[in-house]
Amino acid sequence: MLTTSNMMKKIYVFSFAMLVFLGFCPGLQAQTFLIQGQVLDGATGEAMPFVNMVEVDNNGRFIGGTTTDDNGYYMLRVSNNRARIMASFIGYAKHTVEVDGRSVINFILIQDFQFFDEVVVTADRISNDGVVAVRDRNVAVARVEMRELEWVSTTTVEEMLQGRVGNVDISAVSGDPGAGLNIRIRGTATLNAKNNPLIVVNGIPYDANLDGFDFASADVERFGSLIDVAPEDIETIEVLKDAASTAIWGSRAANGVLMIKTKRGIRSKPIFDYSYKTTQAREPKHIPMLDGGGYARLITDQHFNVNRGQFQHNEIAFNPSWFNYHNFSQNTNWIEEITKVALIQQHNFSVRGGGDKSRYNLSMGYTDEEGTTIGNDMKRLTLRNSLDYDLSSKLRFNSDILYTFYDQNSNFWDNVREIAYQKMPNMSIFERDSLNNVSDIYFTPPSTIQGNSDWMYNPVAFANLGELSRIRNNARASVSLRYNPVTTLELSNTITLDIFDEKVERFLPFKALGFNYDSHLTNQANNAFNKRSSIYTFTRAIYRPVENNVHSLIIVGQFDSEQSVNRSFGVTTSRAPSPVLTIPVGDKNLNSFYSGFSEFRSMGYFASAHYKFKDKYLLSAGAKYEGNSRFSPETRWGLFPTISLAWRISEESFLSKATFLGDFRFRGSWGQSGNMPGQNYLYFNTYSAGAHLAYLDMPGVQPTGPELTSLRWETIDQKNLGITITSFNSRLNIEADVYRKTTSDLYLPFYNIPGHSGYNNIKINDGEMVNQGWEFMIDFQVLNKKDFELSFNFNTSHNQNIVVRLPENYSLEYGNMLENGNYKISIVPGQPLGGFFGYRYLGVYRTDEDAIVYGADGKPVFALNRTEPMRMIHGGAGRYQFMGGDATYADINHDGIIDERDLVYLGDLNPSLMGGFSMRSRYKAFILSVFFNYKLGQSIINQTRMNTEKMYGYENQSIATNWRWRRQGDQTMVPRALFGEGYNWMGSDRFVEDGSFVRLRSASLSYMLPQSACRKIGVKEMRLFVMGYNIFTWTRYTGQDPDVPIPSNPSDLPKDYSRTPPSFRITLGTNITF
């Protein structure tokens, strides 16, 4: 441990030494010339104040500058009389002239009507890695310029990206505010649960997930990746897909990278931006459920079909003489009662600007979002401050400070909607007396025929009274220095400190369930803290020894390190004497208690070289060598090489006449990256202690698992071929890629081993999986006139997943197919992940006599010495005999028994095609944009339909069950109601649906106020917009939302539980610049 702290100290000392060293480099002094003149507006001829006047060198670098005064005059000292001066002003085209020995130079600036192109694109845009120009890229990267999306009103970046980039699948886990998203780039590459891509903000990994998180919520998925950046702050997002592009990020990036670059300060007088959006969110139509009477009839029917007897229970008998009659004779639509129309307010304010030496950007966002389920809301405050300061022309300093505050409220348990669908509709929300007077007290009987209220609670009472508040404080401070001792060399050093801090408070007052003081749930209070702090350092050198028309070479070297510490602490108590005490108190009723600590460290070296010959042939090669604390010293270090090539055919002489082509290049890349296990300390043979291990007063300690000597890197090998075409003056852009991604040494966190070892499973690396597919994107600007503009974008992609090899005697099979409600999953070599099996549903036996066995020849089968045909039976132990009204499953092998031998392949969750398309048009100051996204060919299990049509218990059911079989001879597709018996809802194709959809995700119309009107109200620019979100979905899927997230665990199925569905949202907003 001593060496550890010394080590960190050395890193800091070194880093600071470098900062100091770089800080003492003086700028060069030279003889100067004075230039003066006036700047006029080309349209009005008026003098223009505050125009930026800068001297630039041949490479476009700024040397010095000033601004014009109130009358448009300037005076600028330049380094020589051959210098170039550039005049720029927001909303106007830049103008550069050579001094050419003059001392008075006047400028006329022309207003630039492409107002959304406010930052004029100079020669080469540099990609977000800061090294290679966008046009020289030979790897698979998708880039989204945020100015293209400015009209889209969303609260998160993920929502904005959904469907816009090829082969990036982002699905919301639920429509509740603050709910996470599952993000997959090019399919599921690993059987390990960690498949989300790395998020990089301004060059530094940003991992807002907390390790020790899963204690309170049964479902970690709900809190997927959250990007704490307001959409308004973002300038570009790049999605890095192939290994060659992600190499520099090493193992963190094995599942791809979302690289976000935020807006920074610009050289101008202060620009204030304010935007306001107000949104109304409305849920789509719910599944229609039975009313009170329908429910009572169904329950009675269910019991009658089982024992032919009358079922009498006061709660569903509608007996006016019973004292509780009014409490159980209502028609409550529980779903409607817990649903509301939600309002969302968003404010975003930013100011940016800067002078010659420093540029700043300060932004502040506030979001107040209500959920459509009562008890759900979120407030978010983001503050971002970036400062760029040029200490000299050679030494630059950047700092970023980011702070995000979340205050999120949700329901104590997240199954409120599920219970609301199941809850008996004849029960009253509020207590009523015998005269049917409604009180304001929730009606919460401790138990009903549906079960105890500790799970079958009154959803309205529960949602209103149970509390779960989650307060997060995320902060990042990042400082970097860049030093160019000579123009060909850039050295930089960045240190970033991240702090994620979360407090979760949950409280369940006894009134929420209607329990007395004798339950561990009564007044249950739970507090938990999670805290993570990370320090990242990046030291990088970029050397450009040759850069001319023939050769260009860039060499990059980098060292990075990370140190992260997680701390967590949680305690749960119950039976507090008063519901006013909402925090854990006292030690008498301690339900649970835990504390955790874990630490992670990694370091990596990266080197790469990029060579360009005659702007035609591009070659890059690199390697990452990295190690981390999750592996034992023997397997710790991994070397991951990459190589990529590009051929810009449009530069070849035989195509020199095809000038329309612009840029046409072929790209190819190969690379490897490593993936590490998601937990720390796995390789140790650890021993844990705990009260649960004690025998009498002897404290117990036991090994938690064997030492894992063979744990090593999971390697992802990726090949990519692509073309990029930019032609007709960049009006037509096409990108196409094919790839093959092979994951070997698959990390299997649950490799089952024989029980006689004393353990059920260990973690090993073995097996191989392939993801292959293609992506295609076209961007076409049809018209680009002064008043009229029209452009289209279309992207589509396909990914195929194949499990190539699994370790011997390793089999993944889930699902007991002799029971209701299960589907069989098997992960076998040669098959994709996510396929599932079940029975074929043929409808309902019309009569008892129909439930007989038919041979392969279609004739009834008779048993030996029997005159009646054999009856169809179920393969379970009870040999259940099918009767009229029961579900008919195809007896595939004609043996008269419905069992595992009758399973058929029902589908898989992987879409065959997905993507999006959009159209944007501008007529004068009006801009209309629409965006569609789609997924085709994925199968979904409509779990909600299964739950609401099974007619098996006391849960309320949908009105579809009114078509149920009731008497002999009925012809229907809905089986009879059977209480706790029969096999009417086994996993069959009845509940599997085609989840293909095309969704009109957003449409927006915005209007830019004319300059004259703006001047009148004293602003520079003003835009008004209206926008709709989730407007319409074309689908044959009968559930609420076909965009079901791909489960993070391969043993889970794509089931639609109808969690809070994505709402239809309508937003009004304005954006003001002054």
Next chain:
Amino acid sequence: MLAIVVLFSQCSGWLDLEPENDLIEDDFWKKGEDVEAVLASAYNSWRNNALNNLIMGEIRGDMVRFTGSAFTDYNRIAQSDITISNPRVDWSGYYHTINLANTILYYAPEVLKRDPTFSLAHKEAIEAEALFIRSLSYFYLVRLWKEVPLVLNPMISDTVNIFLPKSTETEVLDQIVKDLKRAEVIAYKDEFIDNPAYYKGRANTYSIQTLLADIFLWQEKYDECIAYCDKVIHSGRFFLENQNNWFRLFYPGNSMSESIFEIQFSTAFRQVNPIFYNVVRLGSGNPQINMVATENLSSLYEITDIRLLNPVDGPLPQAIPANKYASKDLIFIRRLPSENDANLISYRFAEVLLMKAEALVEKGNMQEANDIISMISDRSSGLYEGVGDIDNLRNAVLAERAREFAGEGKRWFDILRYAKRNNYQRKNYIINMILANAGVQQRPILESRVTDVMSYYLPIPEKELMYNPYLVQNPYYDR
């Protein structure tokens, strides 16, 4: 840049991080206390198997029925409708215990070298306890599955061979007899006599001898069985409790005179007997009982027998086996809901006596066997009169064991031992019982099949077959 590379190549130890919440092997196994702590968790692990052992010891028998949805899978076993995917067909719990015992036996000699305060006697006593726990686990495994893998090394690393074939019943039994004979010598004898929970709750010479006697009886080695019973009987530490204290054997337990080995629970340390979760639920009113007697059991008792007494619910014969867990005394006192830390008795003196009687019958010593049965019967005011015929005497021992140990998880093993004696001489007894337990529909199919003696043993669990290619299924289930 270069400087940094040099800097880091020097100390890649920066990446060596050790967990702080847990101990790692390198830091553990330094002190005698470490060995004791793992021993505690081995007992704890065995305790986790205790309720399953009790249910498995009754479920296919003819005295006790378990009701309620928690027992669905067990009841499929009761009806001989046994599938390899039945979650109750699972041996991993036993092997978890065995692995802990193996771990202790592997490291204890190391600790002896490292810790000067850890005496040889202490180390050997702990080893004896580990051997006892391991042997007891194997004894259950053999009686339930007949042939199982014999694992004697701890799983301390993924380099350990985890794909072992089955060993024969004889190999396993020979191993545990050998182990126990060593343990008998090195174990503590009366060192814990002042701490009843330790004296009765941890293995000592007497419990090791009792287990050996039980194994010898199973192996049909009657001379050895009698010899080991006599060792316990002549130790002078044990005698039968008197009639008035019969219920006190079960609560508060740890009877100094009768108890030999009990699995300990204690609410003081938040260790609650799981039998009170769903088998016998204590409450303010009558307890809810999910373990009921069959008519077969209630017909075994004479009306005078105090073991028939029903303090819980008046004379309700169905509650006979549950009474042991629901009442405190002969005078109709129910246990309070908080009195849910009763021990589960593995061996008590009455069983040593009856084991001896059973062996004596096979040796032809009818008189002494009759005397022992009378002694047990008289203690409870039964009306045993003695029988002369050897077959009747065998049945009399079986019946007395049934009366005495009803609901203690012994019955199925008693019957299996009885039926398999002399090369399954009395197989029909077990066949009739299995058929009586089976569902009406299944009976005709089972009738021809359960003549296969391997049907009395459980199948190798599906997942074990799946993960270990060297295992061969019990041929009865391998169709």
